[in-house]
Amino acid sequence: MLAIEYTEHGGPEVLHLSDAAAEPTVGPGEVRIAVKASSVNPVDWKIVKGRPDMPVAFPAIPGRDAAGVVESVGEGVTGWSIGDEVVTYGHEGRGVRSGGYAELMTVPADALGPKPRSLTWDEAGALPCAGLTAYQVLRLAGVGEGDTVMVHAAAGGVGHLAVQIARALGAGRVIGTASAPNHEFLRGLRAEPVTYGDGLVDQVRALAPQGVDVVVDLVGGGVADQTMAVLAPEGRHASITDRQIVERGGHYLQVAANRADFEALGELFDAGSVKMVLAAVFDLADAAQAFRLSQTRHGRGKIAIHVSA
Numbered sequence: 001m002l003a004i005e006y007t008e009h010g011g012p013e014v015l016h017l018s019d020a021a022a023e024p025t026v027g028p029g030e031v032r033i034a035v036k037a038s039s040v041n042p043v044d045w046k047i048v049k050g051r052p053d054m055p056v057a058f059p060a061i062p063g064r065d066a067a068g069v070v071e072s073v074g075e076g077v078t079g080w081s082i083g084d085e086v087v088t089y090g091h092e093g094r095g096v097r098s099g100g101y102a103e104l105m106t107v108p109a110d111a112l113g114p115k116p117r118s119l120t121w122d123e124a125g126a127l128p129c130a131g132l133t134a135y136q137v138l139r140l141a142g143v144g145e146g147d148t149v150m151v152h153a154a155a156g157g158v159g160h161l162a163v164q165i166a167r168a169l170g171a172g173r174v175i176g177t178a179s180a181p182n183h184e185f186l187r188g189l190r191a192e193p194v195t196y197g198d199g200l201v202d203q204v205r206a207l208a209p210q211g212v213d214v215v216v217d218l219v220g221g222g223v224a225d226q227t228m229a230v231l232a233p234e235g236r237h238a239s240i241t242d243r244q245i246v247e248r249g250g251h252y253l254q255v256a257a258n259r260a261d262f263e264a265l266g267e268l269f270d271a272g273s274v275k276m277v278l279a280a281v282f283d284l285a286d287a288a289q290a291f292r293l294s295q296t297r298h299g300r301g302k303i304a305i306h307v308s309a
Helices: 042-049 121-125 128-140 159-168 179-188 198-209 224-230 243-248 259-270 282-296
Strands: 003-005 017-019 030-040 066-071 087-091 106-109 112-116 148-152 173-178 192-195 212-217 231-239 278-283 304-305
Touching: 003 121, 003 282, 017 282, 030 042, 030 087, 030 121, 030 128, 030 198, 030 282, 042 282, 066 106, 066 121, 066 128, 087 128, 087 231, 112 259, 121 278, 121 304, 128 159, 128 212, 128 231, 128 259, 148 159, 148 224, 159 173, 159 179, 159 259, 173 179, 173 198, 179 192, 192 198, 224 231, 231 243, 278 282, 282 304
Parallel strands: 148 173, 148 212, 173 192, 212 231, 278 304
Antiparallel strands: 003 017, 030 066, 030 106, 030 304, 066 087, 087 112
8 A cells, every 4th residue: 555654753754655554454433445635734743743642653654634435334334335435534532543645544434524525635635624623613612693703823724714614604704813925815715814923912903993702723822812802801712722721711622523514514615605725735755845834834725635546
């Protein structure tokens, strides 16, 4: 099997292309898919670098995301059949279960969702982690009709989807933080851009003097004080990076795959309410280069990994 593997923790340099990787087995309750595309999420290169809370067994194959075709189903699996076009976020509580950077990937059946019909394979491969994260954090924060929503890190892989999904959930306005070169990009997504860093609170208050109804933090790094400073008195907020936010009345999200959320996302994409923006598409052999681009944290949208035709 063709796959990207690594046998020690480190940077992108530890990744190598193997044409003799072991094919994953299919156990009860599992589904094996023939992978068409995957993507890069920051968690992918953090796992490769080494995280005690996310152990791997060497040789390891990176990549949580995948889009492909069901190739085999394990005992007890219902709802999925060979030939189904699917997307997955391959993570479970018993450590990291990954392998999207490979021709075959085995995941729990409940970590699958149907591939949105309107997306290409590369776009679908970039969807799972970012799409689920954006959708779930906005829902956790209770985004609804007429809300003014602020998104920290709005131009990135999760952020550009959160901006659009917030609108689809009924938000009246979306304010997004980004560097100045990404402001026009955000305007194209119907967001009002502000520059992150010093002066952010004043910029947001100039746009929303009474404060914003919802803030979602997709970046961390000490933005909690800014979040609290721009919230309206009854505002809600949530973070995907700062667990301590619960001590300040917010919610912390641990993203998890489930079919219902994948189906809801698919409906938004297929209706044209949300679009996937790809910053770049790399061939499987160039996964290390894709990691390096992701680590700059300056891209617009998602980085896809093209696995097979």
